[in-house]
Amino acid sequence: MLRxxxxxxxxxxxxxxxxTYLLYAFGEIALVMIGILLxxxxxxxxxxxxxxALESSYLERLKDDAQWNIEALEDLxxxxxxxxxxxxxxxxxxxxxxxxFDEEQLWLISRNPNFIQAWRIRNATYNELNSTGALKVLxxxxxRELLDxxxxxxxxxxxxxxxxxxxxxxxxxxxLPYVENQTxxxxxxxxxxxxxxxxxxxxKAEVANKLRYWSNANIIFAQGVxxxxxxxxxxLARIECLKAQSCEDS
Numbered sequence: 001m002l003r004x005x006x007x008x009x010x011x012x013x014x015x016x017x018x019x020t021y022l023l024y025a026f027g028e029i030a031l032v033m034i035g036i037l038l039x040x041x042x043x044x045x046x047x048x049x050x051x052x053a054l055e056s057s058y059l060e061r062l063k064d065d066a067q068w069n070i071e072a073l074e075d076l077x078x079x080x081x082x083x084x085x086x087x088x089x090x091x092x093x094x095x096x097x098x099x100x101f102d103e104e105q106l107w108l109i110s111r112n113p114n115f116i117q118a119w120r121i122r123n124a125t126y127n128e129l130n131s132t133g134a135l136k137v138l139x140x141x142x143x144r145e146l147l148d149x150x151x152x153x154x155x156x157x158x159x160x161x162x163x164x165x166x167x168x169x170x171x172x173x174x175x176l177p178y179v180e181n182q183t184x185x186x187x188x189x190x191x192x193x194x195x196x197x198x199x200x201x202x203x204k205a206e207v208a209n210k211l212r213y214w215s216n217a218n219i220i221f222a223q224g225v226x227x228x229x230x231x232x233x234x235x236l237a238r239i240e241c242l243k244a245q246s247c248e249d250s
Contacts, residue, residue, distance in 0.1 A: 055137050059239050061125040062147070066236040069121045073229035076119055077222045084218035087113050091211040094201055113196065114168045114175065114214050118161060119225050121154055121232070142249065143238045150231045157224055164217065174210060 090113065126147050129135045138144050180197040183190060201207040241247040 051137060054134075055139060058125065058129060058134070058137060059243065063236060063239045065122040065125050066232045066239070069232040070229055070236065072121070073119065073225050073232065076117060077225050077229065079117055080218045080222035080225070083117075084215045084222070087211050087215040087218070090196075091208045091215065094204065094208045094211070113211055114171055116161065116164055116168055116217075116221065119157065119221075119228070121150075121228070123151060123154065126151055140238070140242055140247070142247075143235070143242065146231065146235045146238055150228070150235060153228055153231055157228055160224060164221070171210070175207075178207065 129138070129147075130151075135144055135147075138147075175196055178196045178200045179194050180200075181192050181194050183192050238247070
């Protein structure tokens, strides 16, 4: 093709057709520029297609993470509320002992009343996006903001968890005088479990108050985790509306 153009230019110059040669030269330059622009456009289309595919893959992973988090946090919230009710029941029992109270249930309730169940979420996809600088692949600004909110609140909640665990450790010694161990089995299958002995703390108002404190603490944990769950629900809703192209403010 280039050889053909060179022959045409040479022929025009030999025929001294300067005006025709100039027009031809400009046309050749324009043709080359159009070719370059088309190549750039095709390259841009390919890059956009790759970015769209990558964004779609990340959205699916973020959706899976959000769904997992919501289910895990819902279970955790239920556990906190149940634990709060159980500890409150034990506190009430100490002040008003009942002969009909189930002994096995009492064992379960009185084990580690100041124990705090940790919360964990799946955020590997976000961490990957953030650490590799790929967050810009997500075109929706609102989704990026929501993901940042989840991560910020998760970091904050972990600090709160450490704070409450420090309190748990410091107050754990207050229950030690009332702890008893029970042994099960024999030989290599011996198992030991510990609990607060209700008989030792009957009518002790200070212990009942401490138990109510941890009952209320579990409600606080449930509320904090509830906000983390709400943020994950917001992320999930945003991803779903983006995939359906129905986000009102996108």
